[in-house]
Amino acid sequence: MALDLVRRLFATRFGGIGVVILLAVSILSILAPFFASSGPEDIGSPSMLPPSWQHPFGTDSLGRDVRSVLLYAGRSSLTIGFCAAAMAFLIGGTIGALAGYFRGPLAAVLLRVTDLFHTLPAIIIVLFSVSLLGASFWLQVAAVALAIWPIEARLVYGQFITLSEREFVLAARAAGLSTGHLIFREILPNALPTVIVQVALDASTAILIEAGLGFLGLSDPTVPSWGEMLNRGQEFLELAWWMSVFPGMAICIAVLGFNLFADGVTEMFNPRATAAPPKLEG
Amino acid sequence: MTVNTPPADAPLLSARDVKVHLRVHGRVVKAVDGVDIEVHPGQCVGIVGESGSGKSTLGRAMTRLLPNVEIAELSGSVRFCGEDVLAMTPERIRALRRHRGLSMVFQDPLSYLNPTLRIDRQLGEALRHLPDRAVVREQSAELLRQVGLDDTRRILRLYPHELSGGMRQRVLIAMALAPDPQILVADEPTTALDATVQYQVIQTLRRLNKERNLAMLVITHDLGMVAELCDRVYVMNGGKVVESADVFALFDAPQNAYTASLLAAARRLHQTKALGVGPAT
Amino acid sequence: MVRHIAGHLAQALLLLIVVVVAIFCLLQLIPGDPVQAMVGDMPVPPALRAALEQRFRLNEPFLDRLFGYLSNVAHGDLGYSMNYRRPVFDILAERFPRTLLLAGIGYAFGILIGIAIGIHSAVTPHRGVDRAWSSLMLIGYAMPTFWVGQLLVLTFSIQLGWLPTQGMGPMISRAEGIDWLIERATYLVLPVATYTILETTRVARFMRASVAETLEQGYIVTARQKGLTRHEVIMGHVVRNSVLPVITVMGYSFGTAMGGAVLLETVFSYPGMGSLMVEAVRARDTQVIVGVVIVVACSVVVMNIIVDLLYAWLDPRIRVAAAAR
Numbered sequence: 001m002a003l004d005l006v007r008r009l010f011a012t013r014f015g016g017i018g019v020v021i022l023l024a025v026s027i028l029s030i031l032a033p034f035f036a037s038s039g040p041e042d043i044g045s046p047s048m049l050p051p052s053w054q055h056p057f058g059t060d061s062l063g064r065d066v067r068s069v070l071l072y073a074g075r076s077s078l079t080i081g082f083c084a085a086a087m088a089f090l091i092g093g094t095i096g097a098l099a100g101y102f103r104g105p106l107a108a109v110l111l112r113v114t115d116l117f118h119t120l121p122a123i124i125i126v127l128f129s130v131s132l133l134g135a136s137f138w139l140q141v142a143a144v145a146l147a148i149w150p151i152e153a154r155l156v157y158g159q160f161i162t163l164s165e166r167e168f169v170l171a172a173r174a175a176g177l178s179t180g181h182l183i184f185r186e187i188l189p190n191a192l193p194t195v196i197v198q199v200a201l202d203a204s205t206a207i208l209i210e211a212g213l214g215f216l217g218l219s220d221p222t223v224p225s226w227g228e229m230l231n232r233g234q235e236f237l238e239l240a241w242w243m244s245v246f247p248g249m250a251i252c253i254a255v256l257g258f259n260l261f262a263d264g265v266t267e268m269f270n271p272r273a274t275a276a277p278p279k280l281e282g
Numbered sequence: 283m284t285v286n287t288p289p290a291d292a293p294l295l296s297a298r299d300v301k302v303h304l305r306v307h308g309r310v311v312k313a314v315d316g317v318d319i320e321v322h323p324g325q326c327v328g329i330v331g332e333s334g335s336g337k338s339t340l341g342r343a344m345t346r347l348l349p350n351v352e353i354a355e356l357s358g359s360v361r362f363c364g365e366d367v368l369a370m371t372p373e374r375i376r377a378l379r380r381h382r383g384l385s386m387v388f389q390d391p392l393s394y395l396n397p398t399l400r401i402d403r404q405l406g407e408a409l410r411h412l413p414d415r416a417v418v419r420e421q422s423a424e425l426l427r428q429v430g431l432d433d434t435r436r437i438l439r440l441y442p443h444e445l446s447g448g449m450r451q452r453v454l455i456a457m458a459l460a461p462d463p464q465i466l467v468a469d470e471p472t473t474a475l476d477a478t479v480q481y482q483v484i485q486t487l488r489r490l491n492k493e494r495n496l497a498m499l500v501i502t503h504d505l506g507m508v509a510e511l512c513d514r515v516y517v518m519n520g521g522k523v524v525e526s527a528d529v530f531a532l533f534d535a536p537q538n539a540y541t542a543s544l545l546a547a548a549r550r551l552h553q554t555k556a557l558g559v560g561p562a563t
Numbered sequence: 564m565v566r567h568i569a570g571h572l573a574q575a576l577l578l579l580i581v582v583v584v585a586i587f588c589l590l591q592l593i594p595g596d597p598v599q600a601m602v603g604d605m606p607v608p609p610a611l612r613a614a615l616e617q618r619f620r621l622n623e624p625f626l627d628r629l630f631g632y633l634s635n636v637a638h639g640d641l642g643y644s645m646n647y648r649r650p651v652f653d654i655l656a657e658r659f660p661r662t663l664l665l666a667g668i669g670y671a672f673g674i675l676i677g678i679a680i681g682i683h684s685a686v687t688p689h690r691g692v693d694r695a696w697s698s699l700m701l702i703g704y705a706m707p708t709f710w711v712g713q714l715l716v717l718t719f720s721i722q723l724g725w726l727p728t729q730g731m732g733p734m735i736s737r738a739e740g741i742d743w744l745i746e747r748a749t750y751l752v753l754p755v756a757t758y759t760i761l762e763t764t765r766v767a768r769f770m771r772a773s774v775a776e777t778l779e780q781g782y783i784v785t786a787r788q789k790g791l792t793r794h795e796v797i798m799g800h801v802v803r804n805s806v807l808p809v810i811t812v813m814g815y816s817f818g819t820a821m822g823g824a825v826l827l828e829t830v831f832s833y834p835g836m837g838s839l840m841v842e843a844v845r846a847r848d849t850q851v852i853v854g855v856v857i858v859v860a861c862s863v864v865v866m867n868i869i870v871d872l873l874y875a876w877l878d879p880r881i882r883v884a885a886a887a888r
Contacts, residue, residue: 218844238721381790398804407791457789
């Protein structure tokens with residue numbers, strides 16, 4: 001069954017590419033010590049060298065091999081991406097589910113709170129949290145999750161609303177099945193594809209937000225990240241373009257991976273969404 | 283712009299060995315598989331069949347308005363006044379649609395009208411061959427009257443969602459009449475309407491057929507409508523025509539088993555309705 | 564219609580009040596000395612402490628403080644920044660218009676170009692063109708905006724030397740009139756271009772989906788049936804109906820544009836509200852941070868109201884229903 005899903009994913013236009021990218025990026029990061037030529041702390045090389053055979057992405061202002069730092073930085077960026085998205089799903093999903101299932105005044109209040117957070121731009125929320133609570137790694141994750149949970153909440157709420165009207169739920173209710181059973185065995189599995197797509201998109205958003213935070217120099221200084229590399233690169237933009245170009249490309253590739261995967265899943269479960277639009281001639 | 287009229291005995295619109303094979307979820311579906319149809323000037327022809335018989339697909343293939351589904355094969359000849367419709371250039375088919383050609387009305391009037399535009403604007407779009415705005419306004423009002431809508435000034439200023447279902451369908455028929463077509467193709471024109479309104483629309487179509495000598499091709503699963511309106515009937519099943527006959531002959535003495543079963547089912551439904559048993563009319 | 568507007572205004576006002584109250588409550592939760600938090604990273608002399616405590620009623624019960632705060636905000640008193648030694652309101656009044664200029668122009672261009680690309684992508688009979696646009700928009704969306712800014716600076720300022728790298732204007736300028744305008748404009752080109760790219764990629768993707776959905780509608784078939792040319796169908800029926808859903812997210816994406824200001828103004832060293840926020844976070848200047856958040860919330864809410872009105876005006880189903888009430 002899982003194999004069948006994987007096969008269908010690869011049959012879509014870009015879903016397969018997305019998964020491949022994600023796997024590649026994850027493996028490269030997790031196994032960074034194997035792929036990197038030096039550790040992230042190694043400042044042995046001469047600084048500010050342009051790309052060469054020895055240092056394919058050049059060296060940075062501290063004398064570190066950019067390619068190696070890039071691989072290690074991938075760990076934190078990807079972790080934040082996954083974890084923030086997961087956290088956002090848990091928080092937002094719970095709130096959305098509560099609002100969608102119980103409706104009434106509870107839903108009204110929860111939706112207002114969701115709107116509140118939705119109104120403010122993500123980076124503003126993140127900066128506000130960071131200024132109040134600091135920027136250690138897990139606080140960062142929490143701050144990013146805080147910025148993106150409203151989207152999940154809206155989504156899950158919407159799914160509950162539409163699905164709870166559908167026949168199979170009414171039938172299950174009529175058969176007298178319990179609330180828990182209803183939520184976990186009937187509604188959630190049908191909402192799953194949409195949720196997976198949104199979580200993947202959230203992960204890509206989280207990576208972009210985290211990169212922004214790092215770029216501003218406000219991320220955890222003890223942990224290398226792509227955003228932080230761009231922060232360093234900004235200072236030396238005129239002298240060392242490679243310090244900025246390669247980390248940016250890495251972010252771009254990771255975000256593309258998540259987005260293509262999300263597009264693939266959408267196409268799998270909703271082929272009309274990605275079919276060619278009707279022609280207007282003839 | 284040439285306006286064709288066919289020689290005396292030739293059909294206005296004909297289909298010969300038309301095949302429409304569609305690709306759905308990777309498999310080929312033979313929606314229409316070798317169909318011959320003829321409509322003569324002033325004649326009202328009906329195509330009946332159940333859902334999935336291919337009648338709508340046939341109608342839309344003949345007017346070149348197929349929905350957005352992948353086409354595996356589209357063959358055969360469809361002739362309008364002797365010209366091959368399927369081989370026409372886009373400019374030619376547009377010219378026909380604008381004046382003295384084929385017009386089509388569809389099943390669901392709400393989604394077939396643009397919700398953000400007023401009726402006068404949408405009607406006016408079909409009347410661009412007229413010289414100036416005053417004439418357009420006059421003609422729009424006249425068209426509405428022809429389909430049985432008298433409060434023309436008010437209706438023209440309304441938006442689609444402000445009209446009832448029956449009114450909307452009649453507006454669509456008016457729009458189809460605007461280019462003074464030689465034939466009107468109607469795809470399930472009354473299916474989405476209430477019973478009383480269905481009757482009114484059927485009467486409107488009948489009047490148009492008789493008074494304007496307007497040929498019609500009516501596609502429907504409603505045998506009652508066919509009995510009221512049509513001169514000739516084709517019965518479709520599984521993409522093929524299983525029987526074609528004069529309407530009285532068909533109802534009195536169906537030749538084909540499938541036709542007989544369709545008629546029997548319709549009679550049973552009619553009887554249970556008349557007895558007050560089963561779904562209310 | 565008036566009641567419709569009034570309803571939206573009331574809701575917006577309520578949202579704003581809730582935002583301010585929420586911020587106030589959050590601030591109370593910061594552990595440690597509230598006076599220190601207000602002042603930032605500087606030692607607090609006793610006289611100043613006493614003055615601040617009195618001004619902000621720090622020794623009074625919670626509700627009194629809350630109402631005091633709300634009334635201050637309503638009067639435009641957003642506190643005083645120790646970091647800049649100016650009232651917060653004045654700083655914001657200076658910086659906000661600059662950000663609005665940049666983000667506003669980029670946002671407007673981005674929407675227009677995005678709509679055009681989205682339409683073209685969906686209606687073009689050549690599927691290859693559609694795929695090319697979609698890929699381009701996706702890649703643009705995946706690129707962090709500040710990185711796009713850096714790339715533009717690298718290419719156009721550093722490599723080609725056509726445009727200045729940063730700031731709002733030169734240190735010393737003797738230009739007058741039109742020359743001054745042009746000189747200032749060159750400083751704005753790259754930042755505005757970056758905003759435009761940001762907004763275009765978002766809008767184009769959404770617009771394409773909207774147009775694709777519109778093209779499936781029945782009234783498009785009716786339009787074709789009337790013998791309208793492709794161009795007439797697009798202009799008369801597709802554009803207006805496809806733009807409506809895009810308008811509904813314009814308020815939210817304006818918020819994104821304002822958020823982008825934080826990052827882009829850092830890339831371009833542009834002295835707007837975004838770089839103000841960053842400086843304030845670094846210096847732990849809470850008053851300024853709160854001020855910025857309130858201004859951003861206000862602008863997003865105002866934008867949402869404008870968008871609501873625009874939508875109500877364009878969609879007759881709402882306009883007519885509202886008038887009929």
